[in-house]
Amino acid sequence: MDYATLDMLRQKHPAWRMLRSDHAPLIVSFLHRIFIVPNVRIMQQADLAEALEDELFGLRERIGAEVFPKSAADYLDDWASNEKGWLRKFYPQGSDEPHFDLTPAAEKAISWLNSLMERGFVGTESRLLTLFALLRQISEGSETDPQVRIAELKKRRDEIDAEMARIMDGDISTLSDTALKDRFQQFMGLARELLADFREVEHNFRTLDRRVRERIALWAGTKGTLLDEIMGERDSIEDSDQGRSFRAFWDFLMSSNRQEEFTVLLERVLALPPVSDLKPDYRIRRIHYDWLEAGEHTQRTVAQLSQQLRRFLDDQAWLENRRIMDILHGIEVNALALRDSPPSGEFIQIDDTAADIELPMERPLYTPPSNPLISDVILEQGDEELDAAALFAQVVIDKAELSRHIRNALQERSQITLRELIEGRPLQQGLAELIAYLQLASDTFKAEVDENSVETIIWKSNAGNGSETMRQGKMLRIIFKR
Numbered sequence: 001m002d003y004a005t006l007d008m009l010r011q012k013h014p015a016w017r018m019l020r021s022d023h024a025p026l027i028v029s030f031l032h033r034i035f036i037v038p039n040v041r042i043m044q045q046a047d048l049a050e051a052l053e054d055e056l057f058g059l060r061e062r063i064g065a066e067v068f069p070k071s072a073a074d075y076l077d078d079w080a081s082n083e084k085g086w087l088r089k090f091y092p093q094g095s096d097e098p099h100f101d102l103t104p105a106a107e108k109a110i111s112w113l114n115s116l117m118e119r120g121f122v123g124t125e126s127r128l129l130t131l132f133a134l135l136r137q138i139s140e141g142s143e144t145d146p147q148v149r150i151a152e153l154k155k156r157r158d159e160i161d162a163e164m165a166r167i168m169d170g171d172i173s174t175l176s177d178t179a180l181k182d183r184f185q186q187f188m189g190l191a192r193e194l195l196a197d198f199r200e201v202e203h204n205f206r207t208l209d210r211r212v213r214e215r216i217a218l219w220a221g222t223k224g225t226l227l228d229e230i231m232g233e234r235d236s237i238e239d240s241d242q243g244r245s246f247r248a249f250w251d252f253l254m255s256s257n258r259q260e261e262f263t264v265l266l267e268r269v270l271a272l273p274p275v276s277d278l279k280p281d282y283r284i285r286r287i288h289y290d291w292l293e294a295g296e297h298t299q300r301t302v303a304q305l306s307q308q309l310r311r312f313l314d315d316q317a318w319l320e321n322r323r324i325m326d327i328l329h330g331i332e333v334n335a336l337a338l339r340d341s342p343p344s345g346e347f348i349q350i351d352d353t354a355a356d357i358e359l360p361m362e363r364p365l366y367t368p369p370s371n372p373l374i375s376d377v378i379l380e381q382g383d384e385e386l387d388a389a390a391l392f393a394q395v396v397i398d399k400a401e402l403s404r405h406i407r408n409a410l411q412e413r414s415q416i417t418l419r420e421l422i423e424g425r426p427l428q429q430g431l432a433e434l435i436a437y438l439q440l441a442s443d444t445f446k447a448e449v450d451e452n453s454v455e456t457i458i459w460k461s462n463a464g465n466g467s468e469t470m471r472q473g474k475m476l477r478i479i480f481k482r
Contacts, residue, residue, distance in 0.1 A: 014085035014105035015112075026068070027079065027086065030055050032110050035102040038411070039290045041199075045089075045098045049073050050404065051411075076100065104200040111192075177274040184275050191287045198295060249295070262288050395429055397436040406445060410482045418478040419455045427459040434459070434473070441478055450477040 010016050018024060034040060034051055052072035059068060068075075080089035086106040089098050143149055166172075175183070252258060269275055270285065337343075405425050409416050418437055427433045434457060441447035458472045 014103060015109035017084060018086055018106060018109045019113075023068070026055070026059065028110050028113055031086070031102060031106060032114075036107065036110060039293065041293075042092070042099050042101050045073075045076065045100060047407070048100050049076060050407070052076065054404065054408075102199065104203045107199055180272060180274040181278060184269065184278065184280070188280060188284060191284065191291075194291060198291075254292075259288065395432055397429055397433055399436055399440065402433070402436055402440060403444060406440065406480055410480065413482075415479050415481045417455065418480070419457060421480070422457060422459070427457075430459055430461045430471070431473070438478070441480065446481045448479050448481065450479060453477040 010020075018027060021027060030052060034043065034048065049072040052075060056068050056072060056075075070078075076087065077089070078084060080087040080100065085103055088101045088103050090101070091097070092099055140149070140152060143152075266285065266288070270280065406416075406421060409421060409424065418441070421437070422434075453476065454474055455477045456472055456474050458470060460468045461471045462468060
């Protein structure tokens with residue numbers, strides 16, 4: 001923490017640059033709402049740009065259009081540039097559309113800003129007990145003397161027997177409300193930190209893979225030495241400290257018994273009155289499923305990196321063998337050609353490396369030019385009275401606005417019915433707008449039809465004489481899914 005190091009971090013580190021940015025409130029609030037709160041790992045450019053455009057529209061209406069002059073796509077490209085490094089822009093395998101993910105540095109900055117918020121309750125007892133338990137695990141796990149280990153286990157057994165005797169006598173001690181809040185607050189903090197660690201672990205795996213690729217690309221020695229070094233490290237990703245720790249965590253979490261036990265314990269704790277008073281985040285109920293989703297994404301990344309590394313090595317070996325065979329074949333051809341009559345002067349010329357082939361059916365057909373016909377007619381001024389009301393009576397359904405309404409609703413819920421969507425935003429164009437919703441359900445979004453349930457859709461319609469009438473339609477329940 002000397003001056004030179006901190007000054008370099010202030011200029012180079014993406015997290016510090018985010019805090020110094022003029023648009024830091026926009027960047028932090030948007031990335032926190034889109035990626036961290038719903039635990040989203042990857043998002044397509046179109047969806048992310050649409051969400052940012054909605055955010056910018058609201059800010060421009062509130063504080064002025066000149067504050068954020070650029071488009072949403074330009075801001076995303078700027079945030080993903082090497083100079084900023086707050087988003088990672090990449091193309092997944094099998095897709096030609098760019099995707100975005102939050103970088104570990106940006107998540108650290110957002111987490112630090114979140115820690116600045118005032119907390120109504122700061123517990124210390126649970127953290128001290130956690131530190132004490134960790135020291136005990138380290139001490140017991142490193143002890144090699146069997147007598148010491150057996151003595152420690154007997155001591156623990158005596159403590160358990162004494163506690164069981166007290167319970168049987170009716171002396172049951174429970175945690176106070178303060179102790180419950182203290183421990184649950186620490187649980188929530190550790191659960192969120194674990195989700196943030198997954199993104200950093202994935203980033204470190206990518207960095208490790210990049211270093212191995214650089215060694216292969218810049219290698220100037222013999223092929224045997226290169227293969228000896230690389231094959232000796234072919235499992236370096238899985239066998240690194242982070243790889244072994246992550247594999248142990250994944251094996252523990254993938255146990256069905258552990259998952260069921262965690263679910264039961266979590267439901268029981270959340271039902272306690274002191275914990276309910278803290279108003280925990282609704283996503284805490286499925287935090288272990290978020291761990292599974294993030295861990296599975298990291299597992300896929302590690303497997304993909306290992307596969308790419310092996311393919312990279314195979315390609316290098318194939319190119320080397322092909323180059324050797326080409327040289328040998330060229331030597332054989334030249335030797336046979338020069339065996340009887342060595343040529344003098346220029347031996348052969350090649351005009352081009354490939355033949356220029358033009359198929360007859362690829363040529364465009366002849367299109368005769370059209371001759372304009374100009375009539376020699378004197379223009380006269382017209383005075384015909386036309387009713388322009390028909391131009392304003394057209395009904396236009398904005399499907400983009402309806403799609404934006406559906407996406408905004410699915411950001412907060414995993415599924416929603418068509419009736420709930422219309423109740424949140426009543427129909428403006430009547431039956432035509434309802435049909436547009438049905439078309440979006442079949443063409444754009446993932447939707448299902450519940451044939452066992454019938455819903456009634458109600459909307460207002462213009463009767464034609466200036467008054468409005470209520471209309472309704474009965475249809476099968478349509479459910480939009482995320």
